[in-house]
Amino acid sequence: MGTVTTQDGTEIFYKDWGPRDAQPIVFHHGWPLSGDDWDNQMLYFLGHGYRVIAHDRRGHGRSSQSASGHEMDTYAADVAAMTDALDLHDAVHIGHSTGGGEVARYVARAKPGRVAKAVLVGAVPPLMVKSEANPGGLPIEVFDGFRASLAANRAQFYIDVPAGPFYGFNRPGAEVSQGVIDNWWRQGMRGAANAHYLCIKAFSETDFTEDLKQIDVPVLVAHGTDDQIVPYDDSAPLSVKLLRNGRLKSYDGYPHGMLTTHPEVLNPDLLAFVKE
Numbered sequence: 001m002g003t004v005t006t007q008d009g010t011e012i013f014y015k016d017w018g019p020r021d022a023q024p025i026v027f028h029h030g031w032p033l034s035g036d037d038w039d040n041q042m043l044y045f046l047g048h049g050y051r052v053i054a055h056d057r058r059g060h061g062r063s064s065q066s067a068s069g070h071e072m073d074t075y076a077a078d079v080a081a082m083t084d085a086l087d088l089h090d091a092v093h094i095g096h097s098t099g100g101g102e103v104a105r106y107v108a109r110a111k112p113g114r115v116a117k118a119v120l121v122g123a124v125p126p127l128m129v130k131s132e133a134n135p136g137g138l139p140i141e142v143f144d145g146f147r148a149s150l151a152a153n154r155a156q157f158y159i160d161v162p163a164g165p166f167y168g169f170n171r172p173g174a175e176v177s178q179g180v181i182d183n184w185w186r187q188g189m190r191g192a193a194n195a196h197y198l199c200i201k202a203f204s205e206t207d208f209t210e211d212l213k214q215i216d217v218p219v220l221v222a223h224g225t226d227d228q229i230v231p232y233d234d235s236a237p238l239s240v241k242l243l244r245n246g247r248l249k250s251y252d253g254y255p256h257g258m259l260t261t262h263p264e265v266l267n268p269d270l271l272a273f274v275k276e
Contacts, residue, residue, distance in 0.1 A: 004078075004085045006058075008069060011247045012078050013062035014055035016086065018046050023116070024091040025274065026083070027054040028099030030122075031203055032196040033187040034061025037096070041259065044267045050274075055082055057102070059195020061187065062201070067197035072206045078107040083114055090116040092274050096259060097122050097230060098203040107219075108211035119270060122230055122256045125208035125239050133207075136234040143204045150197055158188040165228035168255030180260055212242035220273045221247045222266070225253030247273075 003011040013070045015035055025045050027038040035054030042052040056063040058078055059070055070077075083091065093115060095103030100123020130137035149157040162184035164170040170183070188196070221243070223236035232250070240246040240260060249269065251258055259266050 003063075004082045004264045006078050006081045008066070010058050010069065010078070011270040012055055012058060012064075012082055014053055014082055015042070016051070016053045018051035019044060019049070021263055022049055022051040023274075024053055024088045026079075026088065026091050026093045027052070028079070028093065028095035028102045029054065029057065030061070030097030030099050031199050032060060032191050033184065036061065036183075036187055036192065037260075040169040040263045041094070041267060041270070044263070045271070045274075048271060053088075056191075057099075057195075057199075059199070060191040062190070065192035067193065068196070070195050071202045072105045072208075073130060075102045075202070076109060079106045080110070083110075089113050092117045092119070094119040094121065094270065095123060097256065098124055098199065101125055101203055101206060101208055102217065104208045104211040105206075107217065108214040108238075111177070115217055116170075117218045117220070117274065118215065119222065119237060119273065120236075121131070121222045121259060121266070122224060122227055123221070123235065123239070124203045124230055125212060126242060127207045127209065127221060127236065128180070128204045128230065128234075134234070136231075137206070138231070140204075143200050145259075146200050147197055149195065151198070154196075155185075155189060158185045162257075165256070167257040167261050168226060168228065171226070171255075180257075192240075193265075208239075209242060212239055212246075213244075216244050218276075219243050220249060220270075220271075221246055222251065223247045224251045224256065224258045226253045227256045229256035 034056040038054045100120040162181045240248040
């Protein structure tokens with residue numbers, strides 16, 4: 001574990017496990033979580049000999065609760081500061097949800113040799129909010145509702161999201177895990193309310209079209225067809241069309257949080273892509 005201090009004085013917390021000479025896998029978490037959301041995948045890849053790294057985005061988890069910088073350009077710059085400090089080369093960057101947007105923005109701008117591959121899982125690119133250019137997106141009122149719920153009662157909101165749509169626990173016959181719900185709440189409440197509030201705009205209104213077009217490394221785009229947070233039709237298939245070297249892998253009926261609900265399926269698929 002360690003921290004990297006960015007140009008504006010923000011401390012970015014990260015976990016760094018495994019052999020320093022092994023290929024690094026860098027994990028980027030979703031909103032409003034932390035690097036802890038990747039513990040299952042980190043242990044899995046660590047067991048296969050990789051160096052695994054997961055950071056807490058600014059304002060999330062154990063990183064500084066900064067007053068500013070809660071947008072994708074700064075998120076990507078923070079990742080660049082960390083990868084420079086750790087001198088990572090030929091890394092595989094795996095991002096879930098908002099973390100997928102962070103990966104797209106960072107990889108599109110990364111220094112030569114830093115990135116070997118990328119994976120976008122249930123990721124927000126190309127663009128979530130509905131607009132003339134994105135008629136299949138979600139109305140802005142959906143995200144206004146997120147902001148209103150967060151401001152009114154963040155603690156309850158952070159129970160309702162994982163207990164409902166995030167993991168598909170609101171679906172008939174779903175096997176609900178109270179531990180998973182509690183862990184989501186634990187991670188979320190450790191972060192800063194201001195950062196989480198502003199991050200809603202970052203993940204919903206940032207257009208990653210040009211980022212995706214610029215990425216030339218192989219990219220796996222993995223998405224559940226029953227994703228109730230980032231709807232499948234307006235995300236993964238559109239991202240793959242924009243990527244130069246993208247591959248789409250769909251998971252029938254899987255929810256947004258499928259890395260947690262189905263790691264026995266997702267982890268081997270991620271490993272196979274990394275090893276190719």
